[in-house]
Amino acid sequence: MANTHIPVSPLNYLMLAKEVEDFFYREADLLDERRYEEWLTIFTDDVRYWMPIRKNVPYRAEHGDMTDENDIAWIDDDKTTLTKRVRQIQTGVHWAEEPASRICHIISNIRLLEAPGTENSNHELAVTSRFCVYRNRVETETDFLVGRRHDMLRRVDGRLMVARRKIILDQSVLMAKNLTMFF
Amino acid sequence: MTFNGGSAKSLVDFQRGEISREVFVNEGLYREELDRIFARAWLYVGHESQIRRPGDYFVSCMGEESVILTRDPLGTPHVFLNTCRHRGMKVCRYDEGHTVHFICPYHGWSYATDGRLVGVQQYETGYQPPFDKSQWGLIEVAQLATYKGTIWATWDAAAPPFLDYLGEARIALDLALGAWDGGDGETELLGSVQKWLIPSNWKFVAENFAGDGLHVVSHRSVDMTGIGPTAGEGRRDNPGRLLLAMSPAWGHGITYSYLPPTTNRVEYAASPATSDYFTQCWERRLTKLGSQAGLQVVVGTLFPNMSMHGQQPRTILVAHPRGVATTEMWRVYFVDKDAPQEVKQFLRHYYIRYSGPAGMTEQDDMENWNYATAASRGTIARRHPYNYKAGLGVGGSHELVPGVVTDYPVSMSSEQNTRTLYRRWAQFMDANSWADLTPARAF
Numbered sequence: 001m002a003n004t005h006i007p008v009s010p011l012n013y014l015m016l017a018k019e020v021e022d023f024f025y026r027e028a029d030l031l032d033e034r035r036y037e038e039w040l041t042i043f044t045d046d047v048r049y050w051m052p053i054r055k056n057v058p059y060r061a062e063h064g065d066m067t068d069e070n071d072i073a074w075i076d077d078d079k080t081t082l083t084k085r086v087r088q089i090q091t092g093v094h095w096a097e098e099p100a101s102r103i104c105h106i107i108s109n110i111r112l113l114e115a116p117g118t119e120n121s122n123h124e125l126a127v128t129s130r131f132c133v134y135r136n137r138v139e140t141e142t143d144f145l146v147g148r149r150h151d152m153l154r155r156v157d158g159r160l161m162v163a164r165r166k167i168i169l170d171q172s173v174l175m176a177k178n179l180t181m182f183f
Numbered sequence: 184m185t186f187n188g189g190s191a192k193s194l195v196d197f198q199r200g201e202i203s204r205e206v207f208v209n210e211g212l213y214r215e216e217l218d219r220i221f222a223r224a225w226l227y228v229g230h231e232s233q234i235r236r237p238g239d240y241f242v243s244c245m246g247e248e249s250v251i252l253t254r255d256p257l258g259t260p261h262v263f264l265n266t267c268r269h270r271g272m273k274v275c276r277y278d279e280g281h282t283v284h285f286i287c288p289y290h291g292w293s294y295a296t297d298g299r300l301v302g303v304q305q306y307e308t309g310y311q312p313p314f315d316k317s318q319w320g321l322i323e324v325a326q327l328a329t330y331k332g333t334i335w336a337t338w339d340a341a342a343p344p345f346l347d348y349l350g351e352a353r354i355a356l357d358l359a360l361g362a363w364d365g366g367d368g369e370t371e372l373l374g375s376v377q378k379w380l381i382p383s384n385w386k387f388v389a390e391n392f393a394g395d396g397l398h399v400v401s402h403r404s405v406d407m408t409g410i411g412p413t414a415g416e417g418r419r420d421n422p423g424r425l426l427l428a429m430s431p432a433w434g435h436g437i438t439y440s441y442l443p444p445t446t447n448r449v450e451y452a453a454s455p456a457t458s459d460y461f462t463q464c465w466e467r468r469l470t471k472l473g474s475q476a477g478l479q480v481v482v483g484t485l486f487p488n489m490s491m492h493g494q495q496p497r498t499i500l501v502a503h504p505r506g507v508a509t510t511e512m513w514r515v516y517f518v519d520k521d522a523p524q525e526v527k528q529f530l531r532h533y534y535i536r537y538s539g540p541a542g543m544t545e546q547d548d549m550e551n552w553n554y555a556t557a558a559s560r561g562t563i564a565r566r567h568p569y570n571y572k573a574g575l576g577v578g579g580s581h582e583l584v585p586g587v588v589t590d591y592p593v594s595m596s597s598e599q600n601t602r603t604l605y606r607r608w609a610q611f612m613d614a615n616s617w618a619d620l621t622p623a624r625a626f
Contacts, residue, residue: 056276
């Protein structure tokens with residue numbers, strides 16, 4: 001039995017965990033198959049999709065290892081901006097993604113964390129996962145980006161959606177020329 | 184300069200507008216740049232708001248090398264090479280912070296924030312006779328200058344004072360770094376630095392912002408999508424009539440914009456708080472500056488590798504060389520210090536969807552620089568020069584801005600600024616010292 005405080009029976013826990021895994025694996029398929037319109041539908045209208053920047057700081061200052069919510073980030077998008085990114089790819093003249101990259105998302109280490117109270121009227125679920133996002137484009141240009149995601153999933157009309165995503169990349173100087181891929 | 188037995192000037196035909204590809208892809212020329220350009224020129228290092236208090240430090244770069252920007256206990260800023268005098272170890276591998284001493288992990292040598300060597304292991308017993316510690320402090324830049332919050336440094340004691348080096352571009356820094364209302368308010372950095380590696384020669388980056396109106400077509404996808412701070416297509420509000428200005432002697436290239444004082448400016452309309460703020464600033468600016476109020480900087484490059492946007496977005500970029508075909512981009516954003524928090528947050532979102540590796544505008548620039556570099560490296564490719572002929576013969580003086588200026592509409596296409604950048608590049612590459620570079624000659 002996982003160390004969560006979700007007050008469910010072991011079987012219901014397993015079913016919920018499997019539902020979350022399937023949700024993430026389907027999302028990876030949507031992205032890798034470039035089904036971006038469908039991918040956008042997994043996000044709530046009030047989503048915050050945020051990728052802070054990492055820094056090298058002293059051990060005693062470990063809390064300051066990444067930029068906070070008000071600081072410059074790699075990405076800090078709402079639903080509108082995420083949609084704009086998809087629209088830009090769909091123009092067919094977004095040269096950074098034209099020709100399109102070949103991208104593979106490997107999602108792993110999916111864990112359900114403590115749900116923020118059973119009385120949470122948003123019915124939100126805190127989940128973490130790891131990602132390996134491999135990108136190859138044109139001839140030999142290759143990126144391999146690895147890190148962690150902290151998601152708040154919300155159940156809307158019975159189905160899971162992402163209400164908040166924090167993407168924690170394990171690099172300080174970004175070792176990719178751009179971030180046209182999604183995480 | 185010893186490339187091919189000739190001179191750098193032979194690679195840059197300013198009169199005919201043709202520049203050899205070797206300038207961008209030749210390994211030998213790149214290595215000489217590190218010496219003849221980056222060890223001589225004034226380079227942007229950081230901003231005063233990154234080292235607010237004595238003891239604060241921020242690790243930056245000059246050329247390929249790591250440097251530490253500090254503020255000592257007396258409040259004086261310094262820039263030091265980030266390498267221990269003993270055996271070379273980096274004395275600081277944190278990005279930024281606060282300290283009393285930099286202590287080298289290797290043998291424990293310690294340095295104060297003014298660079299003095301203050302601690303050496305076994306100093307009293309291990310060195311007979313003892314060496315003079317005052318000669319072994321951190322290696323400091325020859326000159327440091329601060330200007331409207333920005334901090335610059337040069338390794339060359341013979342370099343002219345920074346204000347001279349700015350030449351005609353001084354007014355551009357004043358406009359870009361000044362408060363929006365034309366008053367004496369400060370600007371400050373809006374948060375942390377974005378640092379990322381791109382597979383391009385640094386000069387593609389520098390010339391992009393020096394004045395390359397023709398590349399705007401490459402941004403068609405972001406313009407169609409519409410990410411600007413006002414609703415609809417496009418990525419920014421209309422800044423007005425564009426003026427291309429270059430500093431013939433110093434190599435800087437600036438694109439200015441001008442709006443008449445009667446303009447009813449509608450900007451940042453997607454955020455009422457931001458729109459109100461800028462409207463109030465415009466009204467105060469009109470009162471202070473009159474007909475000059477509508478003159479601002481769109482984009483520019485200060486030779487060699489500091490680029491800036493003065494309005495939308497508002498950002499400074501340094502293209503640090505990391506090899507002939509690699510550049511490490513360091514980008515920071517800045518705002519009026521006294522702007523309301525809501526305005527700063529709106530601008531923060533706008534700036535990072537525009538610029539940076541996730542910036543929907545900058546992404547297409549980088550694709551071009553990347554594959555232009557790659558496609559120019561070959562044996563056959565190098566034999567064929569680039570065409571820099573746009574706007575040849577156009578340009579003169581202008582009452583609004585200094586330097587050699589090309590007015591609208593030719594300002595939208597002229598390559599006068601990029602030709603100028605490379606003419607100055609060639610002067611640096613051929614010069615044996617600053618004596619050959621000053622007084623800066625326009626030939």
